[in-house]
Amino acid sequence: MTDSIQTTKNLQKPIKGRSLWIDAIGRLRKRKLAMICFGIILFYVFIACYVQVAEWTGSSWPTNWDESTGQKYESPNAQNIFGTDIFGYSILRKVLYGTKISLQVAFFASILSILIGVPMGAAAGYFGGFIDDVIVWIYSTLSSIPYILLILAFALVLKDKTPFGFKLAGATTVYLAIGLTSWVGICRLIRGEILKRKESEYVLAARAMGCSGGRIIFKHLLPNTFHIVIITFSLRFMSFIHAEVILSFLGLGEKDKPSWGAMIDSARLDLPKGYWWEMTAATLAILIISLALNIFGDALRDCLDPKLRTD
Amino acid sequence: MPSNIMSETKKHLVEVKDLKTHFPIKAGVLSRTVGHVKAVDGVSFTIEAGKTLGLVGESGCGKTTVGRTLIRLIPPTAGAFTFEGEDIFVASTGRMKAIRRDIQMMFQDPYGSLNPRMTVETIVGEALGVHRISTGNKRRDRVVDLLKKVGLSPEHLNRYPHEFSGGQRQRIGIARALALDPKFIICDEPVSALDVSIQSQIINLMQDLQSQLNLTYLFIAHDLAVVEHISDWVAVMYLGRIVEYASREELYANPKHPYTRALLSAIPEPDPTRRKPRILLAGEVPSPSNPPSGCPFHPRCPLAEEQCRHQIQALLPKGDSDQHVAACWKVK
Numbered sequence: 001m002t003d004s005i006q007t008t009k010n011l012q013k014p015i016k017g018r019s020l021w022i023d024a025i026g027r028l029r030k031r032k033l034a035m036i037c038f039g040i041i042l043f044y045v046f047i048a049c050y051v052q053v054a055e056w057t058g059s060s061w062p063t064n065w066d067e068s069t070g071q072k073y074e075s076p077n078a079q080n081i082f083g084t085d086i087f088g089y090s091i092l093r094k095v096l097y098g099t100k101i102s103l104q105v106a107f108f109a110s111i112l113s114i115l116i117g118v119p120m121g122a123a124a125g126y127f128g129g130f131i132d133d134v135i136v137w138i139y140s141t142l143s144s145i146p147y148i149l150l151i152l153a154f155a156l157v158l159k160d161k162t163p164f165g166f167k168l169a170g171a172t173t174v175y176l177a178i179g180l181t182s183w184v185g186i187c188r189l190i191r192g193e194i195l196k197r198k199e200s201e202y203v204l205a206a207r208a209m210g211c212s213g214g215r216i217i218f219k220h221l222l223p224n225t226f227h228i229v230i231i232t233f234s235l236r237f238m239s240f241i242h243a244e245v246i247l248s249f250l251g252l253g254e255k256d257k258p259s260w261g262a263m264i265d266s267a268r269l270d271l272p273k274g275y276w277w278e279m280t281a282a283t284l285a286i287l288i289i290s291l292a293l294n295i296f297g298d299a300l301r302d303c304l305d306p307k308l309r310t311d
Numbered sequence: 312m313p314s315n316i317m318s319e320t321k322k323h324l325v326e327v328k329d330l331k332t333h334f335p336i337k338a339g340v341l342s343r344t345v346g347h348v349k350a351v352d353g354v355s356f357t358i359e360a361g362k363t364l365g366l367v368g369e370s371g372c373g374k375t376t377v378g379r380t381l382i383r384l385i386p387p388t389a390g391a392f393t394f395e396g397e398d399i400f401v402a403s404t405g406r407m408k409a410i411r412r413d414i415q416m417m418f419q420d421p422y423g424s425l426n427p428r429m430t431v432e433t434i435v436g437e438a439l440g441v442h443r444i445s446t447g448n449k450r451r452d453r454v455v456d457l458l459k460k461v462g463l464s465p466e467h468l469n470r471y472p473h474e475f476s477g478g479q480r481q482r483i484g485i486a487r488a489l490a491l492d493p494k495f496i497i498c499d500e501p502v503s504a505l506d507v508s509i510q511s512q513i514i515n516l517m518q519d520l521q522s523q524l525n526l527t528y529l530f531i532a533h534d535l536a537v538v539e540h541i542s543d544w545v546a547v548m549y550l551g552r553i554v555e556y557a558s559r560e561e562l563y564a565n566p567k568h569p570y571t572r573a574l575l576s577a578i579p580e581p582d583p584t585r586r587k588p589r590i591l592l593a594g595e596v597p598s599p600s601n602p603p604s605g606c607p608f609h610p611r612c613p614l615a616e617e618q619c620r621h622q623i624q625a626l627l628p629k630g631d632s633d634q635h636v637a638a639c640w641k642v643k
Contacts, residue, residue, distance in 0.1 A: 016469055017430055017431075017469045017470035017471045017474060018471065018474065019428070019430075019471055020427060020428060020471065020473070200423050201418040201419070201420050201423040201424035202423065202424055202425055202426040204379070204384055204416075204418065204424075205416065205418060205424055205484075205487065206426075206437070207384055208382050208384060208411065208415065208416045209411060209415070209437065209438040209441060209487075209491070210407075210408040210411040210412075210438070210441055210442065211437070211441050212441075215441070219437075220426055223426075223428040223429075224426070224427065224428055
């Protein structure tokens with residue numbers, strides 16, 4: 001016992017190792033462009049959170065987007081820097097409010113698709129055989145249907161349903177529809193990665209030592225594939241924002257609130273008359289975050305992919 | 312294996328009898344089995360407690376499969392593996408977990424065999440948690456002990472595998488294998504991925520540990536010089552079978568099987584002024600899914616005759632010693 005106390009004392013300062021995560025973050029921080037993009041993404045997230053908090057606390061700005069702040073179709077000016085729409089509503093407030101809806105949809109859809117895709121992919125890859133056949137069959141079927149059509153079908157089916165006494169409407173329908181259809185990509189990636197890694201020697205060593213299947217999946221395999229989840233999360237986030245825009249544009253998303261898609265939908269009729277500012281504001285908002293997510297996601301992939309760092 | 316070797320099995324820790332591992336070849340839409348890769352096809356050997364058996368052969372001869380089958384990472388097709396009198400191949404899953412405490416494995420690739428996302432402490436101590444042996448500070452002390460035993464220092468505890476050199480990583484692998492106080496360690500080419508100078512350090516460490524802890528090794532390798540250094544007995548494998556089996560001194564001084572002779576002639580001679588005859592083998596190792604008829608070595612054998620093409624000889628005693636066996640019609 002005294003011996004064990006001594007060894008523990010000697011160990012007061014074992015050298016702290018640098019994990020692969022810390023390494024990756026260090027490399028990421030050296031990339032200026034990626035960090036600028038990360039700042040832009042954080043700014044969007046901040047706006048979304050601010051709007052949500054304002055809504056909860058009953059604060060007026062910018063949740064009072066449905067109050068007219070001027071004449072109809074005012075071009076951008078000092079009072080309304082993005083101008084006003086047909087009802088004289090401030091387009092700035094609509095864009096800010098739309099940020100919340102878009103980010104909310106993309107966030108929940110990503111979480112949902114990861115929660116479905118990762119366990120399915122891990123199970124298919126690790127257990128193989130019948131389980132693998134069933135899961136591959138399901139995702140092959142889903143991925144053979146054109147993506148937008150599939151989301152539309154899900155959104156139509158889910159719309160105004162009340163499972164468990166909870167009415168599905170607006171943004172909830174949209175992110176359920178996107179989440180339930182888009183787990184295929186991550187599932188396939190994780191399955192492939194697990195298939196590759198389950199033959200590696202550290203997994204063999206874990207099996208030789210008597211680890212259970214669950215322990216091998218959760219302690220050995222998933223931590224080594226988690227960077228893929230993060231990279232996919234950042235890259236898919238963008239396509240989920242686009243999907244929300246398309247669904248809203250087609251009239252299946254938010255009806256009563258101004259999402260970016262709904263704004264583009266209403267502005268499409270104004271554009272031929274020369275009222276370009278609503279379309280421009282919504283499109284710019286989408287363009288900037290898409291670009292930021294894309295560049296940041298690429299940088300993330302470069303930094304997290306262990307293949308670029310072998311030793 | 313002749314009876315005169317098998318008869319003194321009482322004190323043998325490890326007895327492998329007629330081990331076969333075949334992999335099905337599936338083809339077509341319905342994945343029907345159209346054939347088998349006979350990776351291991353009837354291998355028998357015994358190892359005394361505290362001794363080392365070297366298992367040598369070229370790539371693809373099935374030596375790694377033997378090791379992985381013994382520890383049941385790959386299901387055996389036929390045969391028996393008796394460890395301390397118990398047949399491992401028929402043990403239940405629960406019993407097998409207990410047996411795994413006594414049989415451990417060391418791996419070839421010092422880069423692939425350690426989980427890159429775990430610290431050294433987690434890697435070495437994992438088995439202690441899985442088998443509910445110790446937790447917390449006690450586990451940490453045990454890991455520190457193990458690290459010291461393999462020549463690493465306690466300050467390495469919180470480091471990650473990518474911060475170590477190949478030799479150090481292999482030491483971590485040894486510490487992991489020792490964590491459960493095993494009796495038998497299957498060493499799957501543990502030094503073939505290392506520099507020669509590091510190889511000797513690791514081999515010496517393994518020998519020290521063997522004498523300290525009374526370990527029994529199955530040492531799988533393709534490097535005959537390394538095997539000569541560490542082994543007490545040597546078995547030479549070719550295409551899923553053992554073709555020669557003898558004590559180290561006997562095998563290196565007096566090789567019988569033409570394949571063993573060819574392998575030994577390939578060991579580089581340190582003295583450049585001495586030249587020894589080099590036996591060059593023609594051709595490649597045949598496919599284990601479609602092995603040649605008769606003796607599997609006959610297409611490449613300089614001594615092959617008609618009989619070799621049709622019949623395979625069992626391992627029979629050759630020369631003066633009845634402990635030196637080989638499977639060849641042409642040598643007496």
